[in-house]
Amino acid sequence: xxxxxxxxxIILLCFFISCNAQKEVYLFSYFKGNGEHGLHYxxxxxxxxxxxxxxxxxxxxxxVGEQKLMRDPCIIKGGDDKxxxxxxxxxxxxxxxxxxxxxxxNWSPQELIPVMEDEETARNCWAPEITYDQKKDEYMIYWAxxxxxxxxxxxxxxxxxxxxxxxxxxxxxxxxxxxxxxxxEPGFNVIDASISxxxxxxxxxxxxxxxxxxQKNLKVAFAENLTGPYSDASKPITGKYWAEGPTMLKIDNQxxxxxxxxxxxxxxxxxxxxxxxxxxxxDQITFPKGTRHGTAIxxxxxxLEKLKSIDKK
Numbered sequence: 001x002x003x004x005x006x007x008x009x010i011i012l013l014c015f016f017i018s019c020n021a022q023k024e025v026y027l028f029s030y031f032k033g034n035g036e037h038g039l040h041y042x043x044x045x046x047x048x049x050x051x052x053x054x055x056x057x058x059x060x061x062x063x064v065g066e067q068k069l070m071r072d073p074c075i076i077k078g079g080d081d082k083x084x085x086x087x088x089x090x091x092x093x094x095x096x097x098x099x100x101x102x103x104x105x106n107w108s109p110q111e112l113i114p115v116m117e118d119e120e121t122a123r124n125c126w127a128p129e130i131t132y133d134q135k136k137d138e139y140m141i142y143w144a145x146x147x148x149x150x151x152x153x154x155x156x157x158x159x160x161x162x163x164x165x166x167x168x169x170x171x172x173x174x175x176x177x178x179x180x181x182x183x184x185e186p187g188f189n190v191i192d193a194s195i196s197x198x199x200x201x202x203x204x205x206x207x208x209x210x211x212x213x214x215q216k217n218l219k220v221a222f223a224e225n226l227t228g229p230y231s232d233a234s235k236p237i238t239g240k241y242w243a244e245g246p247t248m249l250k251i252d253n254q255x256x257x258x259x260x261x262x263x264x265x266x267x268x269x270x271x272x273x274x275x276x277x278x279x280x281x282x283d284q285i286t287f288p289k290g291t292r293h294g295t296a297i298x299x300x301x302x303x304l305e306k307l308k309s310i311d312k313k
Contacts (some may be wrong), residue, residue, distance in 0.1 A: 021068050023301045026050075026249060027075075027138065028258075028287075028293030035071035035088070038062050041104075041159070042288050043304055047251040047296075052288045059105070060206060064097050064112040065089025074129040074194075074295045075104070079137055084174065086113075086128040086141055094119065096128040096143060098174060104299070113179055113182045115141070115169055123162065127293065131195045131202075133170075140166035140226050142183050143175060144191035147240050154189050157210040164191045166206075168227065186221070186233045192293075193225065194246050198255070204228055205257055206233060206247040216242035218259060220275060230313065237270055237278040245293030258282070260293050267291055 028050055030041040038058035042050040051192040053059075060069035067090030075085045076089035083104055087097045094116040099107045138279035144164040144251050166184040169177045184190060184204070192207040202223045207213040223229060238259065243258040254273050261268045261282070268282035 024250075024303050025301055025304050026296055027299045027307075028247075028291075028296045029073045029075045029085070029292050030291045031071050031073060031087075032290045032292055033071035034134050035062070035292075038070045039073050039085075039087075040288075040289065040291075040294075041307065043307070046078075047249055047256055048285050050287045050291075051286070054310055056288055056290075059310070060099070060107055062087075062089065062097065062110070064110045065093050065095065067091065069091070070097065072127040072293045074127075074299060075128050076132060076295075077297065078132050079134065079138065084130055084139065086130055086143075088143075089192070090114050090308065091124065093125055094122050095142070096125050098141075104303065105310060110195070111114065113169075113177065114176070115143065115167070117146055118148055118180065119145070122146070124146065126164070127192045129196075129295070131226060134197070136226075138170050138172045140170050140195075141176070141177075142166055142193060142195070146195070151185070151312070154187070154210070156211050159209070160184065161218075162209075163211060166190055166193050173252045181227075183228060184221070184230050186230075188215070188233075191243050191309070192246060192270045194248060194295075196248055198250060198275070202230075203248070204230055205248055207244050207246070208233065208236070209277050212303075214242075216244070217248050218243050218270075234276075237272075238268070239280055241268070243268060247295045249298070258285070258296055260291075262292075 026044045038061040041053040044050045062068045062091045069089040073087045083101045089097045095112045095114040098111045101107045123146040126144045146162045168183040171177045189209040195204045204221040218238045219233040221230040242261045244264045256304045258269045267287040269279045269285045270278045272278045
């Protein structure tokens with residue numbers, strides 16, 4: 001009887017350890033300064049309080065592009081169980097950075113994907129993101145670009161004359177890519193789109209970049225298919241402050257959109273249970289000082305412990 005009780009205790013202990021290792025926590029990838037130092041991580045167990053990893057030092061130094069920056073890093077877990085990352089490599093590039101990893105620590109050689117090479121006048125490729133399409137087993141990479149002369153109805157001389165729209169390519173293997181196409185034309189200067197699958201539809205959180213009169217807020221659009229068409233943008237879900245770089249998590253029964261209050265040099269957040277009615281919860285969150293435009297994902301407690309172990313080596 002005692003032996004059976006002992007074995008039962010061992011089984012329960014192993015079960016507890018296994019469950020704890022698989023418990024979900026949250027990882028935030030971001031950049032600091034101008035992006036010259038590279039990739040930074042923070043973690044959270046509740047989605048509200050975020051703490052730095054690796055003593056807030058860069059885990060990956062940018063190597064591609066003319067300016068060799070690593071701004072706006074976006075990391076997702078793909079259908080192949082690998083992590084895929086894209087980022088802005090410079091202010092005036094016609095390509096974006098890409099690398100993959102199996103453990104969020106060791107990354108493949110960095111590549112420059114020339115997504116706008118056929119648009120000789122394209123001024124930039126900013127804030128790229130990736131979304132995995134499970135139905136098609138393929139990835140969509142999308143970003144904001146200004147092509148001079150296009151969309152003159154929303155052209156402004158302010159903000160250096162940038163007039164962005166969202167463009168995309170698709171790929172199954174990050175080797176062969178589709179031709180570049182227009183993803184979203186909402187009738188205004190748009191940037192910083194972030195798309196995820198929730199409640200049977202694709203949800204796009206986007207920034208209205210209109211300068212005259214100033215918007216600089218976040219809005220929401222929906223689609224049945226990843227490549228669209230997307231609905232008209234909603235009313236602003238953020239306040240009178242200027243916001244950019246949204247990323248969204250669903251934690252328990254609510255959605256949280258984190259964003260960079262870039263003129264206030266701090267991070268903010270809004271929350272919703274239905275993706276329609278939003279409440280500002282910026283006073284409930286804390287982020288490491290200097291955090292800039294990043295992406296939040298779910299990882300396991302075991303993965304977090306591996307990331308923490310880097311500092312001990």
